[in-house]
Amino acid sequence: QVNLVESGGGLVQAGDSLRLSCAVSGGAFSRLHMGWWRQVPGNEREYVAAVSWTDKSTYSDSVKGRFTISRDNARNTVDLQMNNLKPEDTAIYYCVADPKILPVVKTMINLWGQGTQVTVSS
16 A cells, blocks of 8 residues: 655745655555645645656646655655745645646545645745
């Protein structure tokens, strides 16, 4: 069974950077498509970024140019480097995975981590 554990969240100021990491166990990581989603309490979960097992990445318009997703198949991790953070980036960030498709559609995703809180103060 695949297990996803996020780390790296915290409280930062607007304009700061933060790096999230997701450790994956229990599956063939190199054959998993990985991604990050986020949710503000009371709102729907929102797609942030994804990377295929062939290392092709995609981003939502709201984070493009500021966030970078990367995977390390030797360490079984996927990271999200977040630069120039804004207060509207405040959310719980979730690591997601799928063995068949890029995890960019919420209803198609079966593997979710527990989430890590990111808070950006103005």
